[in-house]
Amino acid sequence: MKRRDFLLTAAMTGVASTLRFDKLEAALKNNRIAVSSTPDLVAVMGGEPAIMLDRALAKFGGISAFVKKGQTVVLKPNIGWDKTPELAANTNPALVGAMVHQCYSAGAKRVEVFDHTCNQWDRCYVDSGIKGAVEAAGGIMVPANDQSFFRTVSIPQGKKLKQTAIHKSLLDCDVWFNMPILKNHGGAKMTISMKNYMGVVWDREHFHKTDLQQCIADICTFHKRPALNIVDAYRIMFKNGPQGKSVADTALLKTLIVSPDIIAADAASVRFFNQVQKMDISEVEHIGMGQALHLGTDDLNKLRIDRIKI
Amino acid sequence: MKTNGLKWLRVVLALLIFIPTVLFFIDVFHLLPIKWDVILHVQLVPAILDSMWGIVIVILLLTLLFGRIYCSVICPAGILQDFFSRFSAGKKKRRQRRVLKYAKPKNWLRYTILALTVGSFMLGSSALIVLLDPYSNMGRVLADLVRPALIPLNAFVVNKAFAMGIYSFLPVSASGISMVAIVVSSLFLITIAVMSLLRGRLYCNTICPVGTFLGLVSRFSLFRVVINESACTHCNVCSRSCKSQCIDSKESIIDTSRCVTCFNCLTSCTQNAIGYRFAGFSKSHKAVPTVEKTVNTRRREFLALSTTAMMTAPFAMAQSQSKKLATQQLPIMPPGAGKREHFNMRCTACHACVTQCPSNVLIPAVFDYGIMGLMQPRMYYDKGFCQPNCTICMDVCPAGALTPLTLKEKQLTQVGRVAFTLEDCVVYKNHTDCGSCSEHCPTQAVKMVDYKDGLRIPEVTPEICIGCGGCEYACPARPKAIVVHANYDQQWAKKPPKEKEKNIEVQSFGF
Numbered sequence: 001m002k003r004r005d006f007l008l009t010a011a012m013t014g015v016a017s018t019l020r021f022d023k024l025e026a027a028l029k030n031n032r033i034a035v036s037s038t039p040d041l042v043a044v045m046g047g048e049p050a051i052m053l054d055r056a057l058a059k060f061g062g063i064s065a066f067v068k069k070g071q072t073v074v075l076k077p078n079i080g081w082d083k084t085p086e087l088a089a090n091t092n093p094a095l096v097g098a099m100v101h102q103c104y105s106a107g108a109k110r111v112e113v114f115d116h117t118c119n120q121w122d123r124c125y126v127d128s129g130i131k132g133a134v135e136a137a138g139g140i141m142v143p144a145n146d147q148s149f150f151r152t153v154s155i156p157q158g159k160k161l162k163q164t165a166i167h168k169s170l171l172d173c174d175v176w177f178n179m180p181i182l183k184n185h186g187g188a189k190m191t192i193s194m195k196n197y198m199g200v201v202w203d204r205e206h207f208h209k210t211d212l213q214q215c216i217a218d219i220c221t222f223h224k225r226p227a228l229n230i231v232d233a234y235r236i237m238f239k240n241g242p243q244g245k246s247v248a249d250t251a252l253l254k255t256l257i258v259s260p261d262i263i264a265a266d267a268a269s270v271r272f273f274n275q276v277q278k279m280d281i282s283e284v285e286h287i288g289m290g291q292a293l294h295l296g297t298d299d300l301n302k303l304r305i306d307r308i309k310i
Numbered sequence: 311m312k313t314n315g316l317k318w319l320r321v322v323l324a325l326l327i328f329i330p331t332v333l334f335f336i337d338v339f340h341l342l343p344i345k346w347d348v349i350l351h352v353q354l355v356p357a358i359l360d361s362m363w364g365i366v367i368v369i370l371l372l373t374l375l376f377g378r379i380y381c382s383v384i385c386p387a388g389i390l391q392d393f394f395s396r397f398s399a400g401k402k403k404r405r406q407r408r409v410l411k412y413a414k415p416k417n418w419l420r421y422t423i424l425a426l427t428v429g430s431f432m433l434g435s436s437a438l439i440v441l442l443d444p445y446s447n448m449g450r451v452l453a454d455l456v457r458p459a460l461i462p463l464n465a466f467v468v469n470k471a472f473a474m475g476i477y478s479f480l481p482v483s484a485s486g487i488s489m490v491a492i493v494v495s496s497l498f499l500i501t502i503a504v505m506s507l508l509r510g511r512l513y514c515n516t517i518c519p520v521g522t523f524l525g526l527v528s529r530f531s532l533f534r535v536v537i538n539e540s541a542c543t544h545c546n547v548c549s550r551s552c553k554s555q556c557i558d559s560k561e562s563i564i565d566t567s568r569c570v571t572c573f574n575c576l577t578s579c580t581q582n583a584i585g586y587r588f589a590g591f592s593k594s595h596k597a598v599p600t601v602e603k604t605v606n607t608r609r610r611e612f613l614a615l616s617t618t619a620m621m622t623a624p625f626a627m628a629q630s631q632s633k634k635l636a637t638q639q640l641p642i643m644p645p646g647a648g649k650r651e652h653f654n655m656r657c658t659a660c661h662a663c664v665t666q667c668p669s670n671v672l673i674p675a676v677f678d679y680g681i682m683g684l685m686q687p688r689m690y691y692d693k694g695f696c697q698p699n700c701t702i703c704m705d706v707c708p709a710g711a712l713t714p715l716t717l718k719e720k721q722l723t724q725v726g727r728v729a730f731t732l733e734d735c736v737v738y739k740n741h742t743d744c745g746s747c748s749e750h751c752p753t754q755a756v757k758m759v760d761y762k763d764g765l766r767i768p769e770v771t772p773e774i775c776i777g778c779g780g781c782e783y784a785c786p787a788r789p790k791a792i793v794v795h796a797n798y799d800q801q802w803a804k805k806p807p808k809e810k811e812k813n814i815e816v817q818s819f820g821f
Contacts, residue, residue: 118784120697300821
């Protein structure tokens with residue numbers, strides 16, 4: 001070995017040893033093979049939900065980078081409230097419908113959609129427009145209003161939440177996508193990707209009485225992570241959240257933020273939200289707590305972000 | 311064997327009303343549309359209370375024309391008694407051996423119960439109607455005994471289907487089980503079962519105020535079962551087939567006031583001496599002879615009557631008890647109840663609303679409304695809260711106790727008001743974020759405001775609260791830091807200030 005080669009190798013090793021493999025690990029856990037050319041976060045603005053979704057997924061290598069033939073897929077939108085789509089209390093139905101369609105186009109065996117709702121579940125499913133959109137695309141709406149649909153799992157990395165019951169559909173599927181809507185929240189300050197996890201658990205009361213912000217961060221450490229966090233900001237709710245009172249609480253912003261990194265997705269969403277209503281990211285404590293649990297990074301400058309305007 | 315067309319017509323019509331009524335109450339799979347409730351509107355007592363005079367007149371006209379068709383075809387408790395007598399008696403031979411014979415009417419008892427029921431209602435107590443109306447009793451038997459027993463079946467089917475990836479069966483959870491309703495409906499069931507097995511329609515002809523009332527009308531019915539005296543051999547066969555025990559074969563007389571037009575007797579007669587025909591406008595073919603009563607029966611009736619009076623007097627007198635209770639202890643009435651007195655007077659506690667409430671908010675009250683409102687539905691926010699977009703309880707109430715409101719009206723109907731106790735709140739006690747109450751509030755009568763250290767705490771505006779109970783249900787603290795106190799009478803909530811829509815645009819992503 002020539003001296004030059006030796007020095008080069010030594011330097012390379014030194015550089016390599018400073019590299020962190022969190023992202024690779026997260027990506028592997030996400031059922032996704034990291035391709036160097038894919039971005040960490042994609043933000044799209046100015047189109048209809050289905051079109052924005054298509055553009056964003058394309059940046060990640062298309063839906064087939066996440067969904068393989070014959071797989072069972074779960075989508076977890078926010079369907080918490082018995083509200084119509086223009087009130088922005090639930091994830092946009094066109095977006096959820098388009099995602100169901102995407103999954104089937106990648107050869108998914110079945111696509112299931114559920115949320116443990118706050119209002120009467122069947123009314124939420126119907127009035128949100130999500131049941132209609134999902135079933136039109138061939139997806140299956142799964143109820144989540146009964147404890148028997150949930151199975152207790154342990155959360156080894158949780159600080160305060162050590163175990164909880166999670167919906168069987170999510171536990172048994174091959175891959176799942178987190179599809180929150182961007183909203184303000186009276187208790188948690190914001191409800192985006194991390195807070196959306198509360199719809200996969202049975203006992204929400206435990207979260208509220210234990211330490212809401214820490215429990216939200218804890219549940220996100222559950223080993224089965226979403227392949228992507230697809231934040232619907234087509235119409236956002238910027239005040240009186242999470243339920244809202246009228247259309248006056250909403251703003252039509254036609255945006256979509258997508259990332260496999262749940263912290264990055266939420267951090268970017270808060271900054272986007274901050275343009276409409278002041279919201280400091282430090283106020284949304286569960287994001288910082290999630291970062292402390294190595295769920296991702298809120299340092300957007302370190303990430304490769306693709307911004308698309310339609 | 312002669313065919314008995316009238317009897318079969320009666321049976322078919324009865325099943326056409328009985329089966330849908332039963333299904334409405336016990337439909338744990340929610341397979342039936344809510345509109346199915348129209349079947350409840352053919353019942354007499356709810357129709358009277360709801361001032362549905364058209365239905366009342368039709369029932370009275372039917373009775374005047376054909377006799378007590380209501381008791382044989384429409385009343386679900388009557389039909390259940392027929393089931394008892396038919397199927398519990400076992401084989402046909404044994405059934406024929408069952409001794410039913412003519413019995414004298416227990417006039418004193420039945421008219422006194424009717425008078426007490428009507429009288430106490432006039433004086434402002436619905437207690438006797440609640441306890442004696444056969445439809446409402448049947449409703450409770452189905453809602454409080456049969457339905458809860460079917461809920462495990464629902465759970466079984468739903469879970470089996472779920473395991474197979476079929477999600478079309480809707481799970482329902484058990485609504486609050488009320489001991490008092492279970493006891494009262496069990497007592498009713500046992501009473502009519504024993505009475506119908508031993509003495510046919512004894513309940514209908516002694517205790518039931520509806521039966522007695524219709525009996526007053528059916529005395530004059532134009533069509534009735536009559537005996538052709540010249541052909542009658544006084545063989546007693548018809549008497550034995552009569553579940554109302556109202557055919558006096560010796561005298562060839564039928565007591566039309568007790569006849570429920572079941573037509574069982576028509577084919578029993580070997581002489582063709584008995585038939586159902588137009589009998590004109592006379593009061594009765596031949597007056598029922600007033601047989602001198604023995605001292606023994608008189609005493610027995612007196613005892614029965616005085617016991618009844620003693621048991622029911624407190625109900626009749628307890629009508630205004632609820633007024634004395636402090637507002638905090640008052641039960642919250644379902645939306646559409648309006649004024650408390652109106653609701654307590656109209657509701658017969660049939661529990662149609664309790665079975666249909668999709669969020670299990672309604673439970674039968676014990677003595678919360680005072681003795682008079684025993685088993686009437688109240689709101690209870692332990693297992694659920696009133697859904698802002700739902701009007702089902704009002705839609706199904708057959709008695710007009712709950713006035714059907716439009717969705718807009720319902721969303722402004724204040725059944726109670728929110729009350730917040732800071733010292734019990736999770737944010738105050740644990741110094742962590744919560745906001746569960748505000749999250750569930752549809753009007754933002756509970757709003758999160760800045761507290762300290764970046765935390766937010768609830769602030770309440772009771773004027774705009776509608777009392778849905780979302781906050782109370784969702785509050786994780788024990789004792790609950792936020793509860794709803796009943797309004798004595800329901801009021802209109804203040805409309806929250808209307809906020810103007812702003813046109814908001816953003817040009818960049820902000821990151």
